[in-house]
Amino acid sequence: MSGLEEKLLHGMSYIKLTEVLGRWQADILESYLNSEGIDAVLFQDTMSYVTLTPAFAEVQIYVPKASIEQARELLKHFNDSSGTAD
Numbered sequence: 001m002s003g004l005e006e007k008l009l010h011g012m013s014y015i016k017l018t019e020v021l022g023r024w025q026a027d028i029l030e031s032y033l034n035s036e037g038i039d040a041v042l043f044q045d046t047m048s049y050v051t052l053t054p055a056f057a058e059v060q061i062y063v064p065k066a067s068i069e070q071a072r073e074l075l076k077h078f079n080d081s082s083g084t085a086d
Contacts, residue, residue: 014041015064015065016061017061017075020058020059023042025059029075038064040061042061044059
């Protein structure tokens, strides 16, 4: 994530919940959080000279600071049910 994006998120009161490998996994977790009423913002750094994003690139997931405790509990439940680590 660029410094500008990080500043914007901090200004909007968002905090990093976790990082996952692969956009597909981030999309699933984002949908799960959204279904529980928590907004999620995904950021994925890619190299500017690469036109295709690697399938397992790291994706950072941010949630509102006010929802971080609930999001952490949901992440724990998500990881326990899917057999993955945070």
